[in-house]
């Protein structure tokens with residue numbers, strides 16, 4: 451797998467994870483999150499699953515027209531990389547909100563082996579070990595949070611709407627309220643998503659960012675001759691985390707773009723919507 455990187459830094463590692471039943475699943479992992487010793491995590495690729503066609507092969511969406519059996523098998527494999535089963539996942543219900551849910555063992559399996567009794571949830575937080583927080587992407591920005599002091603975690607989905615509404619900060623605030631998290635103790639990762647060169651937006655989206663990032667507009671928006679803009683969601687999310695009090699050295703920002711790597715990662719833009727979902731997963735280890 452030849453992934454195109456935006457810089458040569460060692461931000462993400464591609465690993466091949468062999469599960470109990472013998473399948474080998476390629477996954478992306480952040481050394482910065484690994485180093486905490488507190489969590490298991492990954493970001494998936496298109497490889498290592500059983501789905502076909504536009505969903506080939508590791509599609510993690512039940513709602514885009516793929517065969518349910520195939521998607522279940524894909525999830526079984528991802529659970530296997532955590533040494534877990536599908537009963538250990540808890541899913542978001544992503545609708546571009548900034549709603550964050552505090553998750554407990556009561557929620558185990560919700561979204562896959564049990565009905566979700568909640569809706570419109572774009573972020574999940576927990577301080578209970580063994581729960582796999584599960585979020586889904588195809589260009590939008592995944593955010594990972596590990597509170598090393600209070601042993602709590604969070605994962606959220608931050609597309610352009612989530613970014614304008616500072617989903618990163620909202621997730622941190624939810625962790626502070628629930629677990630007493632101090633942003634200084636957070637290790638964060640900004641996950642594989644669409645890069646500035648691939649992400650052209652119209653004036654109304656640009657205008658929302660000008661309003662939301664008044665002091666840093668020139669760091670995230672580039673005006674073009676056609677009246678459109680290139681938008682840097684990676685930098686915008688970094689700015690949000692820094693502003694919330696996370697230390698610069700504790701933030702790992704992806705150098706992998708979903709659209710630049712359409713062959714190996716699902717991209718909504720690059721595929722014109724004919725695509726499956728990638729997954730971002732985070733679990734607190736049992737200590």
Ligand SMILES: [Zn+2]
Pocket residue numbers: 644645646647648707708709710711
């Ligand atoms: Zn790109």
